[in-house]
Amino acid sequence: MISVMSVASLQRSLFPRLLTMLRFSLTTPLACIALPLAVLAVDDKPLGKPDSAGGLQPYERKAEPGIAPASQEGTQVLKQLGLPAGMKADLWAAEPELANPVALSVDEKGRVFVAETHRLGSSVLDIRNYMFMLEDDLACRTVADRIAMCKKHFGEKFADLEKEEDFIRLMEDRDHDGKADFTSLYARGFNHAEDGIPAGVLARQGTVWATIIPNLWKFDGTNDKGEAVTKKSLSYGYGVRFGYTGHDMHGLILGPDGRLYFSIGDRAANVELPDGRRIENVDSGAVFRCEQDGSKLEIIHWGLRNPQELAFDDHGNLFTGDNDFDYGDTERLVYVVEGGDSGWRVGYQHPPMGKERVPWKSEQIWMSFKSSQEKYNGVPNPKVNEDLGVRPAAYLPPVSNIGDGPSGLLFDTGTGISPQFRNHFLLCHSKGSYAKSEIRAFTLKEDGASFTLGETKPFLQFIHSPDLDLAPDGSVYVLDWAETMSKTAKGRIFRVYDPAVLADPLTLETKKYLEEGMKSRDVAELTKLLAHADRRVRMEAEFELAARGKEGRAALEKAAAKKDVVADARLARLARLHAIWGLGIQGRKDTSACESLPALLKDADSEVRAQVAKVLGDVKYGEATGALAIRLQDDAPRVQYFAAQALGKLKAKQAVTGIIELIKQNNNKDAYLRHACVMALYGMATKSSDLLPPKQLQPDSAFDEVIMDFLDESMRSNEPGVPLAVTLVGRRLHGGSHRLPVEAVYCKAKDPNVRAQVRAEAARVITEDFAIYNGLVSEQGGAGMYFPLNPVSNARTLYAWFLIDAFSEDRERAADRDEKYAQNMADVAAAMDDEHYTLENKLDALTYLGDWATPQTRNRFTGLTFTKKWQPCGGKYAIDAIEEYWEKLMSPKQDIQVRVAAVAAVRKLKADGFAPKMAAIVKDKAQPVELRLAALEALGDWRNVAALNEAITAAQESGEASLKRATLKLLPKVDAERAVAVLEATLDGKDAAAQREALVVLGTLPAHGKADALIAAQVDRLIAGQVAPGAMLEVMETAKRREDGAVKAKLQQYLQSLPQTRTAAAFPQLLQGGDVAAGKKVFFEHTAAQCLRCHKIGGKGSEVGPTLDGISKKHPREYLLEAVLFPNNNIAPGFEMTMVVLKDGKSYGGMVRKETDTELQLSAPVPNAPVDTVKKADIQTRAPGISAMPEMMQQVLTQREIRDLVAYLASLK
Template sequence: EDRDGDGRADHQNVFAGPFNGPLDGTAAGLLMHHGDLWFTCIPHLWKLRDADGDGQAEVQEKVFTGFGVRDAFRGHDEHGLILGPDGWLYFNMADRGYNIALPDGSRLFDPMDVGRGAVYRCRLDGSDLHVFYCGLRNAQEMAFDEFGQLFTVDNNSDAGDEARLVHVLEGGDSGWSMVFQYGTPAHTVTPTNRGLWHGEKLWHLQHEGQPAWILPPLAHFTNGPSGMVHEPGVTALGPKWRGSFFVVDFKGDPANTGIWNFKVRPRGAGFELDGLEKFVWNVAATDCDFGPDGRFYLTDFMTGWVGTGEGRIWALSHPAAVQDPAVEEVRTLLAEDLENWPTDRLAPLLSHADARIRLRAQYALAGGDADAALKIFTAQSQPGATTVPRLHGIWGLSMLRGGVGIPALIARVNDSDPQVRQQAARMLGDLHAETAAGALLSQWQTDGQPSVISQLAIALGKLHAEAAAPLVLTRLADNADQDVFLRHSLALGLSGMQGADALAALASHDSRSVRLGAVLALRQQRSPSLAAFLDDADDGVAAEAIRAIYDLPGIDAMSQVGALLEDHPRVLHFPEFTALRVLHAAARSGQAALVASWAVEPQASVPSRLEALHLLATWAQPDAFDRVTGYHRPQAERPAQPAQAALTAVLDSLFEADPQIVQHSLAAAASLQVPVAEPVLLSMARDTQLTPELRADLLDRLHAQASPQLTPLIQELLTLPTTRGPLRITAARLLALTDPTRGLDQLLHIITSDQVALRQRQAAVAALATVKAPAAAQHLARLVAAINAGQLDPGLALDVLEAARQTAAQPAAQELATWDAAHPATDLLAPLQPCLQGGDAQRGRQVFADNLAAQCMRCHKVQGGGGMAGPELSQVGVSERASPSYFLESLVNPSAFIVPGYGTAAVTLKDGSSISGVLKAETQDHLTLQDAAGSDRVIPTADIAERSPTISSMPPMGLILTQREIRDVIAYLLSLGKDGKAFIE
């Protein structure tokens, strides 16, 4: 609080607390309204009130409980409180889900998955809580424009996807679920695996073939959206920013963090981006808002992703605008107790230039004398005034108790202003005003505005106006799936107008768009009648029905989806994830023979055939988490016999397929205890047309079966020069079990031979560590001694050291002690020298893309994928500094060298002044800092008296990654740029 008016906070007190119970999350949202402080803190929505004026909340009511029912990332909280112009309180929950007990004894939860974010709304008395929009990841804040449209910017998942500007349209879904963060096993691409999120391009802008059940984003921008606000009309920033939005883009480092300004414009029933620019930059902003004084306030986290215990609040203003009398008038009005003003003084404020004043006046009138408010709102809504003040009349009418404003709202349904018509229809739908159905239907027949039709459809759906269904079908056909926001509203409305039987009958409709709309409506109803569309002639319509039946639990049509596998050519034509749903539906509904038939389908992709084999192998104990969607869908245990019979029938054909399929067929046979004749295994082990990896696996299977023919086979293979790689290593390892001397000699020869690929030599070291014979420990000791003497390939050092420590063999203890003494832990880099060589770039890219602890892609972009908080790495492998030692130090000591433009510095000059900013360049003679205004300051080194160290916001990877992971990441970084491309496509 600024008690002396000097522009700086000089007083604070604890209003309520401490909110630190075992289940309490981050205090993430506050909204003061009419003496009530609404407060979001997982797992509760609180309403706090200071009843006696002592500055502390005596009234602390848990309005709702049940937010955040699963784990997710830090900062994925309950937040976004905002008062809607329509009388509702809006707020949101990130992808930690919800399961909320409602007053009527029912529960509010997402039927698809517990890890889905949502936007909620309820009345200010806590009644009628419901989900308004869902499928968000972590949309921190939301903002209404002056026309009552709600927007947010949702965070990306740091895997090459983009943060998204979202139009929060009632009943919409962005498609995200927390399970996508961890990928799904059926996904064929391991790097950046985000399951359906990537696989079905759910986060992409609108495009052909996009799943129809989601609403696409309007635009892609930001990388860490958090605070968001809409310019209210009268501020100390000046007229340039009028009618625009501001959103914070927090990236962990002030060098790349700031606030964007943007506008939107209508496009059909939705919107599109209409201008985007940086507002203020080089500040670690986390939130922003306009103060009563008209200034633009932002919170400054200062640096990093983890709190330092310090922070700042900045206030920005234009020198001329801050002197505007209108700004002072708003400040005075916001300090007034408008709720106690007489109605004749409140009425003019509905036309005020500032949205905050208009909204407070509207709420004050709606909560006061109902008769007076009805007259004022009715007059305010009439033609003659400009659009925005009229809308406050519309919204005010909807807030009056007992529905007394409904007749006046009905009168505005045919208004000449489409914004007024749109909001009148929306308010009548919210009020479930049955008497409005006729007027809404009549207006539909003449209205040509998609945005108005959108709200008419939703409203008539809430009124269950069956007579409107033909109008919806005509509009669906005319729209031809071009305006997806209109299609959504039409389908949502249709779900309330017609029952499942009537919707299923539309399966024979001539229009593909009508049939798709019917599927979307049935999805809203979660009806098994969706099965009527599985045989649709259009693959897109059929795929949408498959998604609905498979993804939503409890729709009794899974067996019909699985039966589609009888028609292989049809399924082969489906997109990858649609085909996988069909395959898994067959497994879930017990159709083992169909699953096996896909395993031998030569035209199917190898990954999908492997998936079929996995489903057979785990038939008796299916996975608890669905391998296509990632959702928790446990099944009861069941007899293995159907899968055994199905696999047996096709096993011979499988053995003639791709080596991967052969290998997985053998695994399935072993899991199901389906016998494979020993002569077949021996024959395949000798087959030089098969891969060494598969033949090595066959040796292990023969060993598991205690085959008496194994030892002669191994001896035979080891005499052949064609026995190489994993086959020779496995043969030597198994030979060591019966003949340690010969087996270990073979392994040692592989390890020490410079004619063998390094990756195979590393594998041989791992194999040596599994041999329990005393001679194996002696060999490991000699290899450690060779490292100490500098006589072993450095690419093997980490493997040998880890193998020696793993076996805890006494012969190696002394040599390990010698190594440790020469590489003390007090030296940050010395113990990590074995990480410099021998890494696997392919594994390194998986760590870079998928390691949830390191989250490399959250900050670094590679060829278009990833974040922007750190420097782009697409060409880092061919940069001037590129070397193993440079990358190692950068990983474990990120502040050792910071790329110009990605760190902040502060200097004190010899004249006593100080300058801080982003370090843009540094030479022996000069330092260049970019200040918060974006200007470069070139500072002679001779003028600097003191300089603070430049700190990186990146955490030291030595505390997060294993040494093997560090070694692999170094190999990956060295590879970037050398082949002209990077791995993220």
């Protein structure tokens, strides 16, 4: 659908939106800094970025928020909305009444509360724009750590973070004309450095809750000015790091159990509880819950990246959409369950091993094998290895992979919206532009103890909405953020509705009940309302009955037992469920309120049995233990699931046999049922059944012995599922129970598949748990990890060898073990013709040997910061082990990568005793060049000047260009005067690569008359156009580094000679000399550039922009450079964004899909978008075409990165 608008609004509305239609999810300031083009020619850093030393970016931060004036943009967006059949939409509010809206909540009176931000990106930071403090950010474990980090890096500029203010806005339509006519700042003062953006709000009966890092806030009452009367922090400690923008606190919702639920992204949390304990979940996002007054805070589900809004279905199941990490995965729909771990860790975003090997991707943690993104929205999932054995069993799979940018979420309440969306979820997909964003509807189907995707279809298209909510009158209020993911100073609220539904008597009845409330109604009426068609009415009746004490309890017991007949079978069941939940609310204060429930575990309705089991476990009703144990053999998986969870909460050790039997029957087929059994055993093995993160509950030593009694037998047996489940229990425990995964390492089950799977899971555990590193050795007294397993297990096992005792302060105790594991590592690296070890295994082993004496700060697999001090023992044992296996490692039969890695290992170990061996390799012309080069570079790091000099001479006489170039940076270490002479000769030569290296070396030499003269001469040659194109950047960088006045003057002369144009001619230093491999890394992995978001190469990436395969066959380097720096200079056919104004005053904008002599076809820049055809004879004016790609690469890439990217693009033949 193409935008249509008046001529008057053309300049201020459509054209800017076309410019930003495909902006990426970046918060880099694109317009706040205007620098001359010449700056790019000399500064090897992105424009608009602080120096590498750090600093706060130069935003203009003001106390008063900047809000855009009124315009017709909201009306225009309204016209372009893709609405469902029979539904309409109105513009309810727009700027300047609100701006930058993140979330909203509509209360029972139809008042709208909006979470509004003016600090996003400027005072609430995104680590992608502050990569110089990434390691500090990842290491933060408390809010105080984050503030200390800011003070450290920003100094006196720290105060600038407290200038801007966010707030909660109240909006009302007091004259009932369908538009907001009253607005106030309901709650404000969110301008502290520790504050995140307001990202969640929930209003109910005069109380408003808001999630604003680092607090969960509660406001009560409203005065005459529309302001909150009281303000209270219910809990504190959310947002221990900056991480990525938007990974905040969200999702406030009231559950059918009367408790408050909310989410947080991987900015994570470390919250102190009233009793002094902490909920310390500092490495992932999570879902929390608490009572409405903030008490009894619990963490429900963790291992999430950025869950936003939450939604319950009619059976009390909780769901959220979680966002991807932008590298070959997709978003996920998550079933939120108690104790659930979805596997994300914040360190995965910045993986030490690179994104191809990050476990999130390589071990398919993100993947749902039941429902794909293609089923959800027609976009194929990335291709993966569908070997289920690769995926860690400890992490629950998502219900389905879904489309990009999941945010706002709601579930149909039974009235309102439209009949075509009955029993559907509505999920906002916020993708940075109207063209790409939408709201989709979908259903779910029960599948064992979990769910699978049902029907999917669009609800609202061409809307960039972060949130939506259902109003009492049945209409859906939808936020509009406007274009881009950055602040726009704009915002709208649309009201979407079905006129027939709004006039329906049942909808009007629902509105009346919600507005009037339940306090004045008698028990009989409240009981009747438990079967109302709308879930909101049912919940309010349930809550009121639960608050009525014994009278309410009697009514709830009667309703739960189905004593009153309701004609509609579905509503009859729902009435019973609400009655059960209501008894659960009472039971949390007095367990006797649930004494009637155990009898219902025999009910004919499986959902009734399931919810009764859930509530009995929730309130810890011990008298139900026997009845719950019987339900472990129920025909319905959901009943088995909740019964197992309940028995764990009740610490029913007598039910261990039943749990084990259920594990055998399930045989790992249902991951959620297995999870319930693991949670049962975990609950039985700990002293408390509170929901806290793993390892924060103390083990019950008595039960630990019970576990150990059958552990050995279960590990050696072929009993289906048992060894794996026991291993997963051990993963959650600490203290003495670390023996569980240790025993799993030595699993000797006869079935090789069982054995391999258990060992693989154990191998994962031992690389992530400090207690287990040491426990592995103390229990077994040796290396003991058996090959073969599988690539995942092998990689983890090698890393475990590296980590063992790395954190032990008893170095004498660890010495022998360090020697043993170094020997094991070298044995793996040197193995030949061994099917047990992959090339990757061998290279990893050599990497670890090289790092033997180097303190590590982050876990290689999880990317998480170590919380204990690394205590390396020195490199002696690693050096000795490599020496022992040297002959095998250097064998011509070894892969060349192994041989080079062995040299790299001794180089990093500073093992200069290997100097004669390195010199011999350099001199041996039979050796591969890359090996000789590695040996030469190793010598350059050591102090053996004689061996180095010998190797340099051999390299210079070798005839190999790469070896000769490598000597240039080494010569100054042995003979400075000779080095300058060789550098001069090199600069007079014709090898551009050697010239580049010579210039770099010259720039590093201390003040030296001859060196400065050489550099000045090179600048003269640059001015005269005599420097090889591939060395121009190095001349400019080298000259910039020198202090010599004559050199600086000449450089300035050259810069002034460059044309000040938006063409490649202004940047000749970026056309040649780039590194293809480095450029490929920029394209596929650069955090800020995100080329893959729009372009595709070799089948990887997106088709929003042109596919770049073979691009160099079509265009020269000048075109490629301009395409990066100035994409509007040359727009690829089919990707031109333009706008036209017709003679009748209407206007259209979009991507030019096709153009003939008589017609122009335009559409939104997304696959399968509708096309509008405009007759050229009807066009009055046509704006110049613009590119969908923003001109921002010079702000996020350095000169070298741009040059490398051009080299990579030029290699695509």
